[in-house]
Amino acid sequence: MPELPEVETTRRGIIAQTEGSQVKQIQIRHHQLRWPVPKELEQHLPNQVILSVTRRAKYLLLATQKGTLIIHLGMSGNLRLLPAQTPAQKHDHIDLIFTHGWLLRYHDPRRFGAWLWTDQPIEHHPLIKPLAPEPLSDAFNLDWLAPKLKNRRSPIKTLIMNNHLVVGVGNIYANEALFLAGIHPKTLGNQLTEKQLAQLIQQIKQVLSRAIEQGGTTLKDFLTPDGKPGYFEQALAVYGREGAPCLVCQTPIEKIVIGQRATFFCPNCQKAVH
DNA sequence: ACATTGACCTGGGAGC
DNA sequence: TGCTCCCAGGTCAATG
Numbered sequence: 403m404p405e406l407p408e409v410e411t412t413r414r415g416i417i418a419q420t421e422g423s424q425v426k427q428i429q430i431r432h433h434q435l436r437w438p439v440p441k442e443l444e445q446h447l448p449n450q451v452i453l454s455v456t457r458r459a460k461y462l463l464l465a466t467q468k469g470t471l472i473i474h475l476g477m478s479g480n481l482r483l484l485p486a487q488t489p490a491q492k493h494d495h496i497d498l499i500f501t502h503g504w505l506l507r508y509h510d511p512r513r514f515g516a517w518l519w520t521d522q523p524i525e526h527h528p529l530i531k532p533l534a535p536e537p538l539s540d541a542f543n544l545d546w547l548a549p550k551l552k553n554r555r556s557p558i559k560t561l562i563m564n565n566h567l568v569v570g571v572g573n574i575y576a577n578e579a580l581f582l583a584g585i586h587p588k589t590l591g592n593q594l595t596e597k598q599l600a601q602l603i604q605q606i607k608q609v610l611s612r613a614i615e616q617g618g619t620t621l622k623d624f625l626t627p628d629g630k631p632g633y634f635e636q637a638l639a640v641y642g643r644e645g646a647p648c649l650v651c652q653t654p655i656e657k658i659v660i661g662q663r664a665t666f667f668c669p670n671c672q673k674a675v676h
Numbered sequence: 677a678c679a680t681t682g683a684c685c686t687g688g689g690a691g692c
Numbered sequence: 693t694g695c696t697c698c699c700a701g702g703t704c705a706a707t708g
Contacts, residue, residue, distance in 0.1 A: 405701060436684070436704085460702080477702055478686075493686085512685045514702060529704090556679065565703075572701055619701075641701095662681080664699085 406570025407613035415627030424501045432495040442519040459569035469521035476514030554591030560661040579606045581640045586674040640666040
């Protein structure tokens with residue numbers, strides 16, 4: 403479900419009531435997520451104070467004195483802040499219960515998400531270490547990306563969804579960024595000109611920033627932690643718009659499949675290279 | 677090292 | 693109404 407803007411929206415929604423708060427207890431109803439939820443969470447989290455709530459790529463990081471709770475929302479996960487007495491419903495797999503009478507509830511029908519623990523510096527964690535720079539930081543620039551794509555023969559759409567090259571961009575924003583940059587999604591990495599690449603980097607930053615400002619994209623059931631939807635869906639130019647007129651040139655938007663993922667583009671604004 | 681495919685899950689909608 | 697099939701916002705692991 404969530405790409406970077408939805409994860410960032412979640413972070414902002416939970417920070418006021420989690421950062422600086424003391425954990426009373428963690429209740430795990432379903433241990434099987436993407437990976438088994440480690441027992442260390444039950445051992446270490448009670449009585450710990452959440453020192454910070456940060457984000458790295460699509461991971462949420464809740465730091466304590468003993469270690470860091472790593473949360474990934476997968477395809478269908480969300481976090482809600484609720485009064486501690488609120489009865490759990492279907493797919494409410496984990497509660498992080500605070501001493502102040504509220505809980506952070508993890509809901510994830512497909513269970514592709516993750517709750518993990520590390521007592522090492524977070525940048526050493528095997529899932530975090532290989533990640534590309536934060537897309538909204540200055541470190542994500544042409545000097546980073548150009549050498550990485552130089553010898554790549556995969557479609558650029560696939561490449562910008564690869565965490566080791568670009569983080570935070572999932573299927574929605576990959577489609578949107580390529581449209582904004584005027585690049586055909588099938589263009590191979592090594593076929594992009596430096597000018598196109600600079601444009602793509604700029605548009606990735608732009609589309610992610612704007613989506614964060616709008617509280618993310620709500621397609622099915624994404625809700626911010628206080629239960630409100632995101633408002634970016636109405637700003638999507640190509641995603642989910644097969645057959646609808648391009649917002650720039652009125653050409654019907656086309657849908658194809660690249661790397662087993664639905665891909666939307668304007669055949670006029672995003673010309674294929676020959 | 678890189679490219680491609682399968683795997684993990686559930687729910688919703690289309691079509692019959 | 694109910695069945696089957698397909699699709700879905702992620703990404704790791706296995707395979708060539």
